[in-house]
Amino acid sequence: MRKLVIYLFLFVSTVTLAQNANELFLSANSLYKEGKYEEAIKLYEQIEDENLISSEVYYNLANSYYKLNKIAPTIYNYEKALQLDPLNEDAKNNLIIARRLTLDRIEALPKSVLQKFNKNYLQKFTYNTWAIITIVLSFIASILFLLFYFAYTPNKKRTYFTTSIISFLLLTTSLIITYTQYNQAKKNIEAIIFIEEVPVNNEPTDNSNDIFTLHEGTKVNVLDSVDNWKKIKLADGKIGWVKTEILKEL
Structure with missing residues (x-):
């Protein structure tokens, strides 16, 4: 109660x-x-x-x-x-x-065919959506297998067997995509620069050298953190360190 x-x-x-x-x-x-x-x-x-x-x-x-x-x-x-x-x-x-309002113009590194396919098609859905697709396919594959098992006529058995195999293959593919997208989402930490102008250092220390400058609105990838510093990577491959408080993680 x-x-x-x-x-x-x-x-x-x-x-x-x-x-x-x-x-x-x-x-x-x-x-x-x-x-x-x-x-x-x-x-x-x-x-x-x-x-x-x-x-x-x-x-x-x-x-x-x-x-x-x-x-x-x-x-x-x-x-x-x-x-x-x-x-x-x-x-x-x-x-x-x-x-277009941002000051930084960063040219992204060329992507491979697989990377383009992943971005243009697979990443159209989140890993949660792919997980739902996987669950639906598992139900369909299970039902088709049961229909194959209990079917009496050879034609029906052949049809259900073929469709259940196709469903299991699709299920396996969607499961792999879900797992891959989940890992990418967890590893790929993105952030936005929230300071009007910020120097990017070559080391996570106050007395290290500035190697380039970024401006507000620029998106970066966060690779690592040390104390109150974040190691960032730009779309063009440049890497450096900035203070944690100047960016906001997505």
């Missing part, structure tokens, strides 16, 4: 939070339409603080920052929107426009 009460309390709390978040979202949207961007940002970020996030929340938050000409948080929130929904075309298009 006690567990039932706890579950009911958690359910009611979740529903209440969701309703509050929806009301905040609608209020923030109204403020945005009225041109009250700073007030809208406060409400969107309140939703984020309550951990009731969505691609739409980050997208609208980015739009609000864009209206205030704040480059770093604009790009950061478009990137967050795409993390949650890689198929969000509006966020993707607006991110391209926002990146």
Whole structure:
């Protein structure tokens, strides 16, 4: 009985939070339409603080920052929107426009055929989506195998056997993709520079040499951390160290 009460309390709390978040979202949207961007940002970020996030929340938050000409948080929130929904075309298009405001022009290293295929097709879905596809395929493969096992006529057995083999092959492929995408997501830590201009050092010390300069809104990959320093890598292959507080990880 006690567990039932706890579950009911958690359910009611979740529903209440969701309703509050929806009301905040609608209020923030109204403020945005009225041109009250700073007030809208406060409400969107309140939703984020309550951990009731969505691609739409980050997208609208980015739009609000864009209206205030704040480059770093604009790009950061478009990137967050795409993390949650890689198929969000509006966020993707607006991110391209926002990146034109950055000062750094970094040419990415050429990608191999497999890397291009991974980026253009496999990464269209998150590893969570691939995991769902894997589960669905496992059910389909199991059902087809059972139909093959209990089928009586040779034609049906042949059909179910062929389709179950194809399903198992697709299942194995999707499982490999899910595992690969998960590992890439965990290893590939990206961040946005949040300082107007920052020198990048060759070592994680205050008295080390500056090797190049970055500006706000530039996206980097975080490779390592030492004390209050982060080792970063750019799309063109350049590597250096910056203070932790100057960037915000995605």
